[in-house]
Amino acid sequence: MTPAARLSAAIELIQTIDKERVPAAKALKEWGTAHRYAGSGDRAGISGLIWDVLRRRSSSAWIMDDDAPRARVLGMLRLERGLETDAIAQLCDGSRFAPLPLTDSERAALTSRSLDGAPAPIAGDYPEWLDRHLAEMFGEDRVAEAVAMASRAPLDLRVNTLKAKREKVLASTAHLGTMPTTFSPIGLRIELAADARNPGIHSEQDFIKGLIEVQDEGSQLAALLSAAQPGEQVIDLCAGAGGKTLALAAIMQGKGRLIATDRDKRQLAPIYERLSRAGVHNCEVRAPKGEGDALGGIRESADLVLIDAPCTGTGTWRRNPDAKWRMRPGALELRLKDQIEVLDRAKTLVKPGGRIAYVTCSVLRAENADQVRAFVARHPDFAPVPPSQVVAALWDKADDFAAATLQSAEGLLMTPRRTGTDGFFVSVLKRQKG
Secondary structure, three states, X not given: OOHHHHHHHHHHXXXXXXXXXXXXXXXXXXXXXXXXXXXXXXXXXXXXXXXXXXXXXXXXXXXXXXXXXXXXXXXXXXXXXXXXXXXXXXXXXXXOOOOOOOOHHHHHHHHHOOOOOOOHHHHHOOOHHHHHHHHHHHHHHHHHHHHHHOOOOOEEEEEOOOOOXXXXXXXXXXXXXXXXXXXXXXXXXXXXXXXXXXXXXXXXXXXXXXXXXXXXXXXXXXXXXXXXXXXXXXXXXXXXXXXXXXXXXXXXXXXXXXXXXXXXXXXXXXXXXXXXXXXXXXXXXXXXXXXXXXXXXXXXXEEEEEEEOOOOOHXXXXXXXXXXXXXXXXXXXXXXXXXXXXXXXXHOOEEEEEEEEEEEOOOOHHHOHHHHHHHHHHOOOEEEOOHHXXXXXXXXXXXXXXXXXXXXXXXXXXXXXXXXXXXXXXXXXXXXXX
C-alpha cells in the first residue's frame, strides 16, 4: 500500500471507531482480517496513524476547527508527524486510493492555526473532566505533563538476573537496537518509529530462554523500590499476569518465599508459564477457589506485601491512548473503592516491622497520595517511609532518579515527562513494631 492509501484506510478506521464506538485495537484487528492483501508493514503503518490520531484527538480537531475523522487525521499529520501543508497535500491528491484533495479551508487551517490560546484539555489532549485532577497534581505544568503522556512509548525489556547480566543481553539483542534504560539497572530500551513493525520479542531466543521480559522501565523501578530482600516472605497481592512477580523473584535472587495471588484467577493464567521460563522456583501461585480466601492461614507474617493496585491507568496513556477517551468519571470512583479494599486486606498480612509497597500506574492524586493518607488515618500503626530513604542506595543512579521524580511525604511519582517512563506512583508503608 502507498502512504496515501494507508492514510485513506486510517480515515476509514477512525470513522468506524467513532460510529460504532469500538476499541481501536478491535477495529484494527477486524480491518486486518477483512483486508488480507495488506502486509505486516501496511498494518503497522496504519496502526501507527490510528494511535497518533487518538493521541492528538482534541488538539488536531482544534487546529482544524473540525472534529470529523478526516480533519483529525490531517491535524495529526501536522501536529504529531510534523508535516508541512504541501507534504500533506501531496498525500491527499485525489488519486486512486488516496484521500480527496485538501479544501481551501483545510489548507488554511493547516497553514495558519495553532494551539496558542487553546484550553489545557485541548492542548494536553485529555478529557475535560480530568482537568481538575491534573491541575491538582501538576498545576500549570499539566499541559506539558499531558503532552508527554500522549507521546509514543518505547519498548522496554527487563533482564532476568536469575539467568543473565544486562551486559550479556545487551550484546545478544544488539540487532534489535537495544540500549540501557536511563535509571533501571536491569532494563533495556528499544525506540520505535511511528510506523515501526513489532520487533517480535516473543520469538527472540533470549525471550524463549527466559533471559528477558517485556516490562516498562517504570514498572521495573517500582519493583526495585519495594526493596524485597533474599530470604523474606513476600506477597504479590495483585499479581495479574506476573510482571512484577517475576521482577520480585529476581530481586530476591530466588531465595525466600514469594506468593503470587489475585482476586481474579483468570488474570493469573499466564503466570505459570512465565515463572517456568524465567527459572523461578521460590514462587507459590495461589488462585482463589470459590468464596474461600486464597491466603487463608497467612496473618501478620509477611515482610513485604506488594500491591500493584487496580487504578485508572492514566500513567499508561502513551501505550493505550484509546483508554483515556473511553474513561468516565465513574471509573475513578470504582477504582478508589478497590484500592481501599486491597490496602486494608494487605494490612492484615504484614508483620510488625514489615511493609506494604503500594504501586499504581496512575498520576492522579486521589489514587496516590490521598489514598495513602487515608490508609494511615485508618491504620496509624503504619507510616510512609520518606521517598529519599526508599530511593537511597538502591542503585548507582539513585540521586538522579530521585531528582527527576515528584516527591511528597506519601511517596514518589514517575511520569513520562520527568523520568521517561510510564506514570507510576510508589509508596512504601512500614508497620511499627510492638
